[in-house]
Amino acid sequence: MNHSGEGRRVWVWLMLVMASVLAFFRLPGAWAAAPEFRGMWVTRFDWANPDEATAKGTIDDAMTKLRQHRFNAVLFQVRGQADTLYPSPNEPWSPLISPSGEDPGWDPMAYALAAAHAADLEFHAYINTHTCWHNQSYQAPTDPNHLYWQHCNAANSRRRDWLVHNSSGQPVQYVSDSYVWMAPGVPAAQAYARKQVMYVVTQYDVDGVHFDRVRMPSAAYSYDPISLSRLSGDGNPHGLGFADWTRDQFTRMLCDLYAQIMEVKPHIKVSSAPLGLYRADRYAGYPLGYQYGYTTAYQDAQAWLAAGAMDFIVPMIYWADGGALPDYSDILPDWVAHRAGRHVYGGQNRSVGVDELLQQVQVTRTLGAQGNVLFSYSGFSAGDFWPYYSASGSVYADSAAVPDMPWKQSPATGIIIGHVTDPNGDPIVDTQVTRTGSSYVGLSSGDGLYSFLNVPPGTYSLAFLAPGWGTGSLSGVTVAAGEVKRANITLGLDPQPPIITANPAAQDVCPDLSAAFAVKAIGQGTLSYRWQRDGVDVQDGGGVSGSRTRQLWITAAGQAHAGEYRCVVENHVGGVVSAGAGLTIKALTGFDSQPRSVSVDLGGTATFEVGLLGAEPRSYQWQHNGANVVNDERISGANSAALRIADVQAEDQGSYACIVSTACDGSVSQSASLTVLGLPRIVQADFDGDGDVDLDEFAFVQLCLSGAGVPVPGYWCDPTDLDGDGDVDQVDVAEMRSCLSGEGVEAAYECGGPAGEDESIP
Template sequence: MRGLWVDAFGPGLKTRAQVAQMVDEAVKLGVNTLFVQAIRRGDCLCMKSGLPLATDPDLEKNFDPLAIAVRLGHARGLRVIAWASVTGVANTAAPNTSPLHVMRTHGPDSGKNSWLARRPDGTWQEGSDGWLDAGIPEAADFMVNSVTSLVRNYDVDGVQLDRIRYPDGGAWGYDPKTVARYAAETGAKGTPIPGDPAWQAWKREQVTALVRRIALEVKSVRPTAWMSAATITYGPAPRITDPSAFRRSRPYTDVLQDWPTWVREGLIDLNVPMNYKRDGVADQGAWFDGWNSYAASVRTRADGVLAPLAVGTAMYLNSPAVTAAQASRSVGAGLGWVGYSYRSPTPGVIAGQQTTAQGLESVGTALRAKGEPLAAPLRWTAEPPSLRGLMGRVVGTAQPGGRVVEAWQGGKLVATGLTDGSGYYGFLTLPAGKTEVRVSGQRWSDTVPARGVARLPDLLARDVAPLRR
């Protein structure tokens, strides 16, 4: 896989002419996949998602950027994956003006109806940004429906989840509804301190549950859709020889993103670590190689399948020669490559010393040189490894979240999981065949299909078992 991120903050998606030019330049560059930003900040550069249209004076009227990008990209042999910012929904410096935007309906002034992630003192801004709290069930429902709508309404080849985490800093999740839910599910007393390991683990599970449910809903609409995530690689990489090292890394402790678990459980088909490092700056070159090696070491899923992995690099931070070198090291290790971004392919473009077209040409020359990753154009035709699943929901209880769910096949326990705040559960690495689900004293048998998602009927919970164990 050779990819290019196309973001919504500069030229590339705002007019029909820009989209046509972007596709032409991507083909010339030699990539085979476009990650086209659709959901930006609780809004969409598309017209059929259920979200308000992005507020941008440069956006052409009566124009659906995602639809045109898919049509033109497919016509040129490119795969087009809809890129979605999930929990990151607002920027106060450039707010969406629609009265239907989530910041108007469930924003900071919505009282008990607010869905925002908050610090212990109640503040919600991280710089100029606002984020939804994955621990609020209604907010999670909103995020699931928003992303799934992209697959339901557009012929995209998949979705990529970005900003699928809590904000930087760790001290988030203090909306009173979230704290009350944590106490109800775990029995914890009082307000947890930010560094409480149990509190952090619970919030981390809320993010994972959100990824799980999006994956199951996407696969239920289209089993062949790629489920991807742009994952965090802050700081030095964990040591491969230490199985617990990731649990001390910044992605795990700071933003509560457990992407090795997402890979292992088949929640994402394609991991794209945002390995944004600068060769030659302190230890960053070694960090880049370390994260590549670590991500490659955790590619094996619970069912033994090796999950695809593509390395995301920051073209905007590096010279074309360094971009080519990082891409070459990634591809040489048997991994894919994705460059960020079409709008900012070189530091020279960021500094105003080159146009975007000039920057793309200089990067393309480096990437297409003899022996470099894009020297021989390739098609990416693989199918995603997760083509089937099983999902359901627990109802009839005041505390649907945090319930242990077991999947049994042939008399053997084959998987366990937890329900989310709305009672949903599911699995994506089960073998096809008859499966029994056990949760809260209830049992139900169904068949996991060879392709597609089996959706079990709602199970009425009987509160005869602890929520967790």
């Protein structure tokens, strides 16, 4: 194979050879005995069964084999689709355990947890966070209390507020592995997902919680109404674009969840399984069309590490080295390089074969990652890969402890966590929270929770700005290393009227176009809006709408709508009036004076001028015989109200008009003519138009000769009547003789040469 990364793979191969030699001789301190995470995913499809004995047997077998073959951790799935494989007060039983939804009479997670600990395995509760339902046949859940029916039902417009919507604003179900997905930008959905995790954390002695499907099914989601409203409002304090904002929603939720977990059980390890490919620009030569978590799923797992929201991640690098891209050894180094002091474990899939898997364990060690996780138990067992791992001289020949996490044993920073509530104890959503020493703006979620991770030890002041509830502050918030400091606040205790944060802006519009006035205000409770024009309340109707909202619309604005507008904003305490903003209706263009026709001597100066009424600014364009006039050394004012033509020539003669345009309309003035005086009489003697007057023209005059007072013999002889008296006589013959130039010699101007072609000139 010959593509980018070849040099690195040669280096990796050499390191693997060295590792194999060390393993063969079983040297003390070789990689096989060093601390490393040796985990396996056990999905709900691997172990769950409605028959209790069967399920317990599978659990026992899994824990026994993992221990026997020197694994030290299990990532055991307990929640997949907003239903659970443990007794939950919030969600129904998974149909994999209880098809009827009834209590099966035992606690599978408690059983698996005890079995794992008995086998000296770390137990990480494996949870899908952003999936509302899953069914390959697209059949809805039978339990009417399932989250699907409450918030993810596409068929019910009142019950799909958490469901992902595509870029056309349509709710969508069963995308990407037949899942129904929850929108990450809905605060209530964030709080709900965290609540399920915290139930596991508080009720079970788990060693860790492990998250999957913390992403969108594709870049087409989610354009749901709640997300779009927050994106353009108070839920976007940093002014991010859609893609960055969506990624940030996942990050904020995970930060809040990490803070919650650390507050109650700081020893618990928090992890996730992101898509294996992070961003296209991190892998030289890789095409853009691959599934990169950052761009196709709005999953920024490296930001989660940098924020301190993960203790480890397991990127799912489910490809072998060699052959077609992607390659395992191309992808893992970038994750290791951006682990932000936390752990990265290589996520591997049994589908690549046992030989490749064994090599990937060694590659993982060589590249500096801290462990491996295999997907998954049933496939691994079906291939009977177990003995290959634990055989003498193989990758797991010796037992290994899980690696230490210094940031947990000896933390250097602390955490601030709190809830923002109103006087009734209800959560306030999208409160913007800032702390001294940081430009980051926290947000309160659907349950009012906010958090700051990686806070250096010190004393801080916190500032709170809540839509509808005003402002608040907390000072003297002292945080020690390793401390989770709680800082709750209740806003709205001191009744205050609203505060205007943005006044309406003046409008200057053309007739029959739309005008809009908007006001922004913050305050306690529910705010009401009342627009006024010149001090009188505005009513909807007659092209006016929104008179009782924060934005007033006027369609087809006219002089009847002109005036000063202001908004009265009120709450239960009182009201405040915005500054006034004028609405001016621009006047359309009108002429109060038109250009006048002029007669000017040859070489003189001609001026045309228009006088205007109406809107400013204006643009002008004078035209001569329908063509735009251009300024030059003789002509000025071609784009102004007054046109001046100096040293007037014969070609300047003709019709002049001015086109006047404004932002609202355009008008054309009346035409005025320029007559040039003193030009020689023009005789059109070049009958055949070849530029000369020769014997051809002279013969034509002789042919048409009629005599004095005798009409020309026919219309075809009309051009030979050079003096225009109705006959062709000796006077016309004399005119012709005076114009003769000869063949090929340009005719004189007076005889119809190039400089003059208008025989109407007197």
